[in-house]
Amino acid sequence: MNLGELEKLVLKYFWQTDVADAKQVYAYFETSRGGTLNTIQSTLDRLFKKGLLKRDKEGHAFQYRSAKPRKAFIGDLIKDVTQDFTVDDEDSILAAFASISTELNEQQFNKLEKLIKDYRAVTPAVKVG
């Protein structure tokens, strides 16, 4: 998902604030960032269309709130990036300490663990750190 700078800032704002309308968001950013109410309104609309904000109409104005908590949103973003490089392994373009796989079962992990323990049993201990 591609997010603009202001979109990221507005999202962060909604993770700290439960509900707000465009005027309240504008008032918050007016001093620190400047810009116009129109810019804020279109940013809120884009975030709503991307499914990152929810909104309910109260009177003439929309009341916005975050669609996902921060942790869940970042988790999804990580999945987007990692899924992008693991669905087709040939196209992996990140470098990771752990290969992200669900196919290594406990039995395979245990087999590898035994291999390491056997190595430890015959190799003199070395202090770490």
Added chain:
Amino acid sequence: MIVGNLAIFFNMLSILVLTALSMIFVVSIIIKFRLNALAQYSILSRRRALWILALSPWIIGLFAAILAVTSGTQFSPLPNSYNFLHWHHAQEFNFKSWHGLSMITAATYICLIVASKLYRLVQNSQQINSLRAFSEVDDSGFYQLESDAATAFTAGYVNPKCYITSALRLELTTDEFQVLQLHEREHARRSDPFKKWFYQLSTALFPRYISQKLNLSMALVMEQCADQAIANVIQDKSFIAMTLLKVNRLASRSFKGVLNNESFCYYAVNNIEQRINYLLTEQQSKLFSLYSVLLAVVSVTLMCALSADFFHHFIESTLSH
């Protein structure tokens, strides 16, 4: 018809493309049957060999094109080579000839591949930028991501950064985190994400099965190089292996049911097993002989230049009779 320097350029491009495609065919056969023989060499030698295998069609193609087109001129690196090696009408090029058509087809296909790889690079960079915007830098310079999924990786093409999730950080002891830091920092130091992307681009014209084999081998070697960087600092290899296993176990649990398994399960099992085995066993230190590699490149280049000339004669005489 184009005449002059531009024609020389297009003729060279035509030879380059034909030679590179022929070399890709030859190298693919070698890889299909002999890639496993690389296992006996050190990781540094394997890394170099994989780069040579991927780039050799283009390097040899370029040399062959220079040799063929400059033959008989003052610019030729081989004086008196015109008797056995020459390129007719080097100063003339016609887009409606078989040269022109083959070159346009190949150039279009190559441009499409490059464009799709560039698009992927930009798309991935944007995703990583978003990740960075929502992360916080810790004392060690790692970008912490608040998430329940346990994972760590290095990402970014110009100035790669190391990321770790809060879930993984909580599970690691100080010593285990040191192992992970050394590993990821080595990836960042070597600019591995960009090199991985460039390697994929270099192997994109190989048959899919072969390019997959090459890319997986390169990914494994890059991981092993980063593992080696840890082993240079921390002597207890079993501790490094145990940490590797622990992090893989945690990552595997976090992503259960999320990813498509079919295409990468074998790689993942094989990858971790090979990395742990490599860490714990007597490491291979056999090196490639630089002279053998140079000799092979020079002889293959000459063969390609001669074959290009022969192929050219064969096609032209077939078409004109």
